[in-house]
Amino acid sequence: MIATRLRKGGSRSLDRLFPLILLPVALIALGPVLRLLLEGVGLGDGLTSEHLTTVLTREGTRTALLHSLVTAGGGTLISILIGASFAFLVALTDIRGKGALVFCLMVPMMIPPQITALAWMQVTGPSSVLLKMLGLAPPLGSPQPLHSPQGIVLLLGIQHASLVFLTLRAGLRMIPADLVEAARMCGGGTLRVWAQVVLPLSMPALIAGAAMAFVTALGNFGIPAMLGIPARYSTLPTLIYQRLVGLGPSVLPEVAVLSLLIGLVAIAGVLAGRVVLSRGGFGLVGLSGTPLAFSLGRARLPVEIALWAFIAMILVLPLLALLATSLIPAYGVPLSFETATFKAWHEALLVQPVTRRAYANSLFLAVAAALILMAICLPLAWLMERRPSRITRLLDGLIDLPYALPGVVLSIACILTFTRLPFTDLTLYGTIWIILMAYLARFFVVMLRPIQSSLAQLDPAMEEAAASVGARLGRRLRAIVLPLAAPSAAAGAILVFLTAVNELTVSALLWSSGTETLGVVIFNLEDSGETVMASALAMSITCLIIALMAAVQLGARHFPKGTIPWQS
């Protein structure tokens, strides 16, 4: 052993030290969630269930829980309708322009929910600039129809339709064509084949996608906050927000219980989805063959027109309305060639200190989160792939948790953990660092999965060849693994950036004066009636997001399969 260490101390000891990065990773990613669990059982107050019982028996809690379940459930139904129709048509038929269609369907998911809500509010309601231009606006004083449970359900449904779409499309691609051909040979017509073969076989994927949509809708804060708070309609996330903002950190133990409650519902949803998916995938594995393809025949053009019309309605229409609102000089003024102005854009992007600060904060947070996660995830993914152990497998299983849990849950967990750093008197609460920590925990898996999949596809002989010509571990990682995993790391970084730059749910609870993020500022501007400026800011962010998505799309062929979520 001594001889070994003398000869090759560097390489061997690096190999031994390497697993130590698991510790900070586990602490950052899983520590807050664990801390929250402990709070629920009354840690610090001498293990009491007092908070638990008071909060759970309160009338407001039950109403909010009911509202959460109703809106998330209703939203899921709409998501299924939209997502499943698109998935069946895109995956199984011969319509043209599938790539563009899928890209457009993905945009609503990448646009932050508060912007979606803001944009839709510019489509409907009495002060809609777009409707006024067309002379269709309802009379002044009539209510905004979206400020209602129905409005929340509709927008949640549109926002998360792509989750159902992606899961179901992946499932449909697994169905071998010969199953359908066999059904045809037995004399089944298209409709019968679809109802009796394709639909039952795709059920598991559909249910799993629906579970994901449900969990995401449950945790959505932006839409119920923008639409529900004016209508005094609280869901669990908005209830937590309102209590914490209104009463301050003294209500922490109470909101901890609320967030545990919503966390439990979410985990139940996630587990249900996983169980269904793992059962359903079973029977079809191993069957090869070309995937299904139905020909639509003469119906193709009408179907294509219908799909694009739908995209126009859920994507182009709200964005146009948002754009129209951002171009008027003041709220209430109609838009025409004479009145159109970039004053709000100028104000939002260049003049107002709050919005400029928010841009700086959000860009800093997104870039920092992307870079730090890239630096951690590259060695971590290598460790998980090449040196698997029980610990790495456990981490692999739990790392999804901070991302799958609703954002408010993670926020509360972070406040609990970082308000007084363990073993010190330091506090991160009120600084930008607590938001960064929360982002690191939340987006860990967004970065890790693409890198993992690219390393899994990398021939181990590449590294062995480098070892045999004399390169030590550090050199091998730098010269061989890093360059080869770089494209997917870049894709992961862009995804983290995209998700972080317009994040609202986490930062809504963690911001303070000076550390506002873009999501928070849009929300606050709209809240204080600055709709025009909020629209300009939202529109600028939307352009940034679509440009980044397009950049990823253009680089798609450089990334390994499975790196980009909207491609497969």
Place this chain on the structure above:
Amino acid sequence: MAELSFSGLTKRFDGHAALDRVSADIGSGEFVALLGPSGCGKTTLLRLTAGFETPSEGSVTLGGEVMTDATRFIAPEAREIGIVFQSYALWPHKSVARNVSFPLEVRRVPQPERDARVAEALALTGLSAFAHRMPAQLSGGQRQRVALARCLVFEPRAMLLDEPLANLDLALRASMQEVFRMFHQRTRATMLYVTHDQGEALALADRVAVMERGRIRQFAAPEVLYREPADCFVAGFVGDGAVVSARACEPAPDALRIEVLGCRVPTRTNTRRPTHASIRPENIRLSHDAPLRGRITGCTYLGGRFRLTLEAAGETLTAFATQRARLGETVGLTLHDLWSFHDPEGEVLMARAMAEA
């Protein structure tokens, strides 16, 4: 260059022994082929030598220095052993020249010397014109030669080649064999060459180790393997022909006579108690009047001669003939220059090999 030796080398995966107490010594500058059917443990032996696996028992020694045993383990990067992978394992993000210069970069060889050595290695493998290509722009044979150049450029103490020709088409294989032979003659590197193709092994190697079920069954020069196989497995696996049971007759003063296929014939042997004989096609002479009769069941033209399959005394034999024979025809056979050996487990082994084939 250095000699390589294995002593009692055992490797178990989940209790199953992939290598079972393998011992062998390979001389400095020797070209040794590891030959065997898939799953015989030859690649495991190669990976243990390279240091990608650790042995369960036993040791690997290179140039008198223990590479790995129960207490020591020298990492692959410190062994100075080059390896050419079946998949070539060229780094796709580096050009041909950068692939070849990487081993020198790792060793901090100064730039001018590095460039000279890379150019020399590329010239030796006939790749000078491709220095700036990326691996994706090369053909299979060219990739193979880049892998070879990358390996030889740092003058390793030993070179390992893992089925290097398995992914190439037949014509390329022949020319690459030439490259390997020429290469070995020039560098006199100690080479360990894994293959399942006996033609490759017999054509290239100084000595061939025939492996089966994690053990070396015979380790000898190609002509010895062919003319004097140690047991039924080697006799059946290497070369054409039949393995039949044999029994010693009364010992003659000069050479042993055995009874085989109902005939008594003289034999070459290394034992007093032979159990089997190896009958190669060239050991059978066809004649009209010989007492041993064989019925022709197959006739294949090989170019210049015919290969006959014959049924004689319940065994299937192969023989060469100068002219085409009719199926079903009966001919007389004379056996000469047979090799017989002692292998009591032979029948069992052959049956097992057939069952697994």
